[in-house]
Amino acid sequence: MRFRLPLSTFLFTETPNKARPLLHFPLSHLRTLTLISYPMAAEISAEDLAKYGFDRPEMNTASLAFTVDPPLDRHVFLCYKSVADWPPKVENSETDLLPKKFSGAIRGRKNDMKVKTRLTICEADEKVDFLDGDVLIFPELIKYRGLKDEDVDSFVDEVLVNGKPWASGVGEALTAGFVFVCAHASRDKRCGVCGPILIDKFNEEIQSAGLHNQVIVSACSHIGGHKYAGNVIIFATDSEAKVVGDWYGYVTPDDVAELLAASFERKEIVDRLWRGRMGLSKDAAEENMVIPGKKEKQEEIKEKPLENGSQEIKEKPLENGSQEIKEKPLENGSQEIKEKPLENGSQEIKEKPLENGSQELKENAFTCCQGADGISCCRDETPATNGVIENAKPKEAPEVQGKQACVSLPAWLGKWDHSDILMAAAVVGAVATVAVAYSHYKRSG
Secondary structure (H helix, E strand, O other), X not given: OOOOOOHHHHOEEEOOOOEEEOOOOOHHHHXXXXXXXXXXXHHOOHHHHHHXXXXXXOOOOOOOOOOOOOOOOEEEEEEOOOHHHOOOOHXXXXXXXXXXXXXXXXXXXXXXXXXXXXXEEEOOEHHHOEOOXXXXXXXXXXXXXXXXXXXXXXXXXXXXXXXXXXXXXXXXXXXXXXXXXXXXXXXXXXXXXXXXXXXXXXXXXXXXXXXXXXXXXXXXXXXXXXXXXXXXXXXXXXXOOOEEEEEEOOOOHHHHHHHHHHHHHHOOOOHHHEEEEOOOOHHHHHHHXXXXXXXXXXXXXXXXXXXXXXXXXXXXXXXXXXXXXXXXXXXXXXXXXXXXXXXXXXXXXXXXXXXXXXXXXXXXXXXXXXXXXXXXXOEOOOOOOOOOOOOOOEOOOOOOOOOOEEOOXXXXXXHOOHHHHHHHHHHHHHHHHHHHHHHHHHHHO
């Protein structure tokens, strides 16, 4: 015997009071049943599967990142009838007044809302406690029950525009994770083929992973990007316990287990299928240089320096920058002074210190010596302005009082030691004395 019984029958819902099963069907009977978790999945023909399913030629041909258009900060779901009942544009249908009026009210007040808000229709299903007119709001994780046509304007004004509790209803906290799969067959055949199969697979994997009381799966209307079918939105909490809504495209049944584990266990995203995130714009993601929710990407930023940026300063010295000063001395800079003395610079003074503060003075400089007839051998003793001591060059001494003056001496004389200069001066003085004495002797004779 073959039963068409959704696996979602065995999902549990959390209420503020206690966890309770939605249907009291004994799980032990699972072994005796052939389960079809989503009826529409059984109605897909082999021809449609080949043409519109997961092996269609356009699969995986486009880049997915940041294809959520327009970006949104808040996602509102209206539970309304079943997928089979939805016209192609259920939000504008003349025969479906509640979705049309709700959509129109949100569009009409969008400039009054503090955050960008999007409306999507999801399937009403009493097995998961989604009834006609129920409104789900993310990331607030609030459900309001039984919205009526006549209450739409007050609901939008009070809850979505002013952020207040709805006066006509009580908000209920949503405690489960949620998976919404686009299965809007009347809008696009690709979603109509891929969506039901994915819903079937999600429910199967939820049972296998033991998440039957933690994750709820629902069909939803068009969310944009038919060519990316299967399209999936997953609401979960990230590693910081914040509610996030991640969009995925090109999802196949083989990806379902990985998506569940990444979203609800590892708190990551599956980046090859990732289309974007509620509340995150492309500009913000590029500014942070990270795809959100993926730990590997964040660690990669920390561990792999950027070619040009502050991280590179920490991990990899720049060719020309402050970090290079710390780890690689510059050819001309303060660090080189510490580790590699300059050929011509202040470091040379540090490496070859002088008794009087100037290396060049120690080797070449000397004091003025008074010679005969007021002749002096004065040299410049002052180092260069920039701390570079040039080879001292003889020059004329400044004028002084009286007949005393400094004259220019040969450069070779500058290479003598101080004692040699004094000795030479003494010899010259002695010779001069003898000459003067001899001159007087000749005159007196």
